[in-house]
Amino acid sequence: MSERTIRIGMLGCGTVGSAVVRMLAEHGDDIAVRTEVRLAVTRVAVRDVARERDVPLPRDAFTTDAASIVADPDVDLVLELLGGLDPAKDLILASFASGKPVVTANKEVLSIAGKELFDAADAVSRDIRFEAAVAGGIPLISPLKESLAGERVRRMLGIVNGTTNYVLTQMSEHGWTFEDALTEAQQLGFAEADPTADIDGFDAAAKCAILASIAFNTRVVASDVYREGIARITPQDIADAARLGYVVKLLAIAELEDGEVSARVHPAMIPDAHPLASVRDANNAVFIEGAKVGQLMFYGPGAGGDATATSVVGDLVHVARNLAFGGRAIGCTCVLDRPIRPMDATTGQYYLNLHVEDRPGVLAEIAEAFAHNGVSIERVWQEGFAEEATLVFITHRAQEGAFQKTVAELRDRSSVRAVASLLRVEGEE
Ligand SMILES: NC(=O)c1ccc[n+]([C@@H]2O[C@H](COP(=O)([O-])OP(=O)(O)OC[C@H]3O[C@@H](n4cnc5c(N)ncnc54)[C@H](OP(=O)(O)O)[C@@H]3O)[C@@H](O)[C@H]2O)c1
Numbered sequence: 001m002s003e004r005t006i007r008i009g010m011l012g013c014g015t016v017g018s019a020v021v022r023m024l025a026e027h028g029d030d031i032a033v034r035t036e037v038r039l040a041v042t043r044v045a046v047r048d049v050a051r052e053r054d055v056p057l058p059r060d061a062f063t064t065d066a067a068s069i070v071a072d073p074d075v076d077l078v079l080e081l082l083g084g085l086d087p088a089k090d091l092i093l094a095s096f097a098s099g100k101p102v103v104t105a106n107k108e109v110l111s112i113a114g115k116e117l118f119d120a121a122d123a124v125s126r127d128i129r130f131e132a133a134v135a136g137g138i139p140l141i142s143p144l145k146e147s148l149a150g151e152r153v154r155r156m157l158g159i160v161n162g163t164t165n166y167v168l169t170q171m172s173e174h175g176w177t178f179e180d181a182l183t184e185a186q187q188l189g190f191a192e193a194d195p196t197a198d199i200d201g202f203d204a205a206a207k208c209a210i211l212a213s214i215a216f217n218t219r220v221v222a223s224d225v226y227r228e229g230i231a232r233i234t235p236q237d238i239a240d241a242a243r244l245g246y247v248v249k250l251l252a253i254a255e256l257e258d259g260e261v262s263a264r265v266h267p268a269m270i271p272d273a274h275p276l277a278s279v280r281d282a283n284n285a286v287f288i289e290g291a292k293v294g295q296l297m298f299y300g301p302g303a304g305g306d307a308t309a310t311s312v313v314g315d316l317v318h319v320a321r322n323l324a325f326g327g328r329a330i331g332c333t334c335v336l337d338r339p340i341r342p343m344d345a346t347t348g349q350y351y352l353n354l355h356v357e358d359r360p361g362v363l364a365e366i367a368e369a370f371a372h373n374g375v376s377i378e379r380v381w382q383e384g385f386a387e388e389a390t391l392v393f394i395t396h397r398a399q400e401g402a403f404q405k406t407v408a409e410l411r412d413r414s415s416v417r418a419v420a421s422l423l424r425v426e427g428e429e
Pocket of ligand 1 (some may be wrong): 049051064083
């Protein structure tokens with residue numbers, strides 16, 4: 001077959017967009033030889049056309065009018081790299097309305113308005129691909145949708161936010177406070193000036209929703225994902241975890257149990273022998289358990305222009321080949337309507353550190369609170385023997401609601417001076 005040129009209208013030319021243009025300039029010939037499609041970025045929408053950009057494109061390729069690119073009959077494929085919900089969502093919908101397939105890296109729009117976008121793509125039989133939306137440079141969406149199409153995924157545990165992983169790594173390795181580690185991350189460019197989306201788990205929750213939707217064939221949106229960030233993690237939590245052979249990570253967890261899906265993002269202690277424990281700094285990794293394949297782990301850079309551009313260009317090749325030679329990628333796979341399990345009904349293991357009065361009978365009193373809530377204790381030990389003692393517990397798997405009720409009751413006991421630390425434990429079994 002002879003080489004075909006596909007004209008790309010690119011919306012956004014920031015960190016990722018400019019890296020895509022540079023990659024196509026550098027590798028475009030190789031790509032054309034390998035895939036029989038030549039990817040040509042012909043038009044680009046930005047906010048500021050006067051800004052100097054390190055991209056080999058003529059000035060007149062740029063416009064502030066993104067809608068005109070989407071409507072342009074000389075554009076074959078729309079690459080959305082603006083980020084955020086608006087105007088990205090309307091522009092993607094307009095692309096489908098004009099019969100153009102879309103590649104996007106936008107986790108926000110997918111995790112909020114995924115159904116609308118997929119329905120619009122289906123209505124015109126066009127592709128929508130979004131490999132870069134979760135874990136930037138790591139191939140994850142294609143493996144899940146395509147390579148694992150015959151598998152039943154049971155569980156996913158992921159480190160899908162580089163900023164929080166960087167902060168927790170620095171806290172673990174240097175004993176720093178959360179605030180000091182975050183300041184350093186901001187100075188080195190690993191955290192935004194406003195780090196809320198990362199630190200409070202919003203970014204990871206959006207990615208968790210996308211992964212859970214694909215893995216379990218049911219629509220999970222960002223607001224279905226239980227979310228806790230890392231701002232409350234103390235050096236003491238990290239040191240306690242290390243002493244017990246665990247590391248603290250912000251995990252995105254999606255599970256299918258008894259036909260129900262649970263999706264959650266929270267910090268957790270994982271054993272230091274677990275493959276996710278060695279994922280340091282801003283790297284990402286997703287650990288997948290399937291019924292037949294067993295355990296898989298995908299690891300690599302979750303962000304950065306060049307790394308993310310590799311995922312984007314891979315998607316462009318797929319979509320361009322379908323345009324050139326016919327065919328269509330797997331569309332929306334959310335064909336089931338599985339209930340979302342509320343956080344209180346999920347099960348997990350817990351680590352609890354209590355400061356208590358050091359007098360006879362206190363341990364029995366506390367153990368009774370666990371027992372009558374149906375939470376069984378796997379390990380307990382006491383440290384410190386003065387006015388105050390520290391009691392440390394690790395539970396067996398228990399229901400979240402029952403464990404939280406136990407903790408609420410313990411906080412009300414006069415013998416409990418403080419709940420010094422409370423962390424979930426994952427990855428044990
Ligand atoms: N950065 C990463 O490492 C990474 C990794 C994975 C996924 N992603 C995703 O990739 C997408 C792009 O991220 P990025 O880091 O490249 O963002 P960015 O650096 O902030 O770039 C955004 C681009 O969009 C343009 N833009 C924004 N609003 C616009 C509007 N209304 N009309 C026209 N142009 C507009 C901006 O124009 P100006 O240049 O004129 O301001 C800029 O070129 C996001 O969805 C992000 O979540 C990024």
